[in-house]
Amino acid sequence: MIGRVLDSSALVAWGRRCSPYVEASVWSRVGHTEYVVPIVVTAPALAAALAQLPADTAPVLGALLRMEDVTLVDDLTSHTAPDVAEALRSAAPFTAEHVTAASVVHAARRRCLPVLTFDPAPLLALWPGIEVEVIP
Amino acid sequence: MDAREQVPYPEEHRLANLELLLEVLGAEPPTELMELVRLRDEEFAADRDHHAA
Numbered sequence: 001m002i003g004r005v006l007d008s009s010a011l012v013a014w015g016r017r018c019s020p021y022v023e024a025s026v027w028s029r030v031g032h033t034e035y036v037v038p039i040v041v042t043a044p045a046l047a048a049a050l051a052q053l054p055a056d057t058a059p060v061l062g063a064l065l066r067m068e069d070v071t072l073v074d075d076l077t078s079h080t081a082p083d084v085a086e087a088l089r090s091a092a093p094f095t096a097e098h099v100t101a102a103s104v105v106h107a108a109r110r111r112c113l114p115v116l117t118f119d120p121a122p123l124l125a126l127w128p129g130i131e132v133e134v135i136p
Numbered sequence: 137m138d139a140r141e142q143v144p145y146p147e148e149h150r151l152a153n154l155e156l157l158l159e160v161l162g163a164e165p166p167t168e169l170m171e172l173v174r175l176r177d178e179e180f181a182a183d184r185d186h187h188a189a
Contacts, residue, residue, distance in 0.1 A: 001177050023161065024169035028177075030153045031165065035142040063160040068149045114180055131183075133176060 002114065003029065003038035007104045009118040010135060011041065011049035014064055015057040021135050025116055030070050039067065040111060042074045042103035074107045083110070087126050102126055 004025060006014070013019035014026065029037040041064075053061065065071055076084060076099075087109070088094055088102035101122040108115050108123075114131035115123055123130050158164070 001174070002180055017161070020166055020169055021173070024166045024173050027157065027165040028170045028173045030157060031150065032145065033147075033150065034145060036145045059160055063156050066156065067153045069143070069145055070153060131180060133180070 001029065001032050001037045003040060003111070004116040004133065005040040005042070005104055005108045005111070005113050006045070007115055007117040007119075007123065008045040008048035008052070008100055010116045011045060011061065011064075012052050013118065013135065015049060015053040015061045017057075017060060019135055022116065026064065030067055036069050038111070038113070039064070039071045040074060040107050040113060041065070041071065042100070042107050043076050044100040044103040046073065048097075048100045074103065074110075076103055080106065091126055097122065098126070105130060 006022075010019075010022055013022045017023070026039060029039055046065075049061070065073065074080070084099070084102045084106045087105040088098055091098045091102070104115055104117075105123055105126045107113070108130055109127065114133050116133050116135060117123065118135050120130075120132040120134055123132060
């Protein structure tokens with residue numbers, strides 16, 4: 001089984017519990033035996049999701065972030081900013097939303113993982129070769 | 137960690153994670169959809185093998 005990068009649309013769906021497919025995707029990876037199948041969340045995507053979610057969804061999102069070994073949060077730091085900027089460059093002129101998408105593209109590229117998303121267009125615009133799994 | 141690495145997943149962590157999911161979601165794993173997830177994952181793996189060949 002292959003891990004997934006969850007973009008902000010997938011995180012919002014997880015928090016709102018409005019996509020059984022996203023839940024099945026998480027259950028499958030958390031329950032996988034023997035080796036870790038990572039679920040990767042970027043800090044900008046997490047911030048974008050939190051901004052769209054009501055406070056009472058915090059326990060659901062928090063549980064995802066607490067999945068020991070499985071959930072990895074990629075921070076946007078001074079060390080990762082140049083690579084995120086590289087993904088972002090092709091979107092110029094860009095908006096704040098592009099920064100979030102670029103962080104997701106960077107995580108997918110760095111970790112060789114597909115992205116789980118409702119909306120692949122912003123990601124494909126930054127990296128046409130990105131692997132995306134569109135949430136049904 | 138990336139898709140090329142296989143990091144061991146301690147069984148006690150796996151069970152604790154599953155228990156936490158069960159607690160917060162209040163529902164059993166959706167086994168039918170998980171089968172769909174597995175099939176789509178196999179498609180990704182097959183695509184990668186195809187491109188690597």
